[in-house]
Amino acid sequence: DAGVTQSPTHLIKTRGQQVTLRCSPKSGHDTVSWYQQALGQGPQFIFQYYEEEERQRGNFPDRFSGHQFPNYSSELNVNALLLGDSALYLCASSQWDRLFGIYGYTFGSGTRLTVV
Amino acid sequence: AQKVTQAQTEISVVEKEDVTLDCVYETRDTTYYLFWYKQPPSGELVFLIRRNSFDEQNEISGRYSWNFQKSTSSFNFTITASQVVDSAVYFCAPYGQNFVFGPGTRLSVLP
Structure with a gap:
């Protein structure tokens, strides 16, 4: 049984660009949450999706947006990338x-x- | 407001020593869950234990044990007879409506 699958594993972008990260949840799971982990820090909550809607949101700007599809998979989009967005998602x-x-x-x- | 404190930034022990990781969680919530996660260099967060805020019974599971004292907001985690494979960053993470991760403690177990 596959666990949570994220793609891509690594990504390099230029400041100002936009990026989309993808997540396939574990079989049987219907809720997806995203976290940002800067180097040397603990993960910080970005937002959570349930029934294709954003249910909770952490303290992140509107440049961070997401989507959940009917099959429960999810995307995280970040617009106008800043150097400070470099992190493990x-x-x-x-x-x-x-x-x-x-x-x-x-x-x-x-x-x-x-x-x- | 919630605050998670892991005062130990880095710990180094020699293999087979016991090691205790400290965590203090301050919150006004009366009901929550407390988790410990391990993050090896690969990056994936590995679930270790979960406790309810209303259950202060201390438990042992294999080489892992935990001590929860609600009166002092402390939720400490002990590894007995540490092994090199235990080397990782350990996070204390309370869960109310989402995870609030502590800053982590880097544990190095030397052979």
Whole structure:
């Protein structure tokens, strides 16, 4: 059973460009969350998608946007890239249960984005 | 406001030594989950343990044990008889509506 799959694994972009990162959740999971992890720091929550809608958002500018598709996969888009956007972007999938909330949280290996 | 403190930035131990990683979580929430994750050089976050905020029973699982004291907001994690493969960055991560990761502690286990 495949876990969380992220693509690409590495990416180099130029400042000002736009980038799209992709995430396929673990089988049976319907919720996708994205995190940004700068070098030497802990991951920071960007946003979470459920039923194709953004359900929660962390303290990130509007340059960061996302989408969730009917098959639960998700994309993270970053516009007008800055040097400070260089980081490891982690996707996590989970299952939402109305009684128990979120469970089964599983992280992918991440996409390492370098902005030059 | 929530605050996660992992005061130990880096720890080095010799193989077979026991090592305890400290975490303090300050929050006004009364119900939450507390997780510990391990991040090896490959980058993937590996789930280690999860505890409920209302369960202060300490547990041991193999070489891992944890000590949760709600009165002091501390949630410490111990590896017994450390091994070289335990070398990684360890994150304390409370979960309310999403994860709030601590800054991490880099553990190096030397042969």
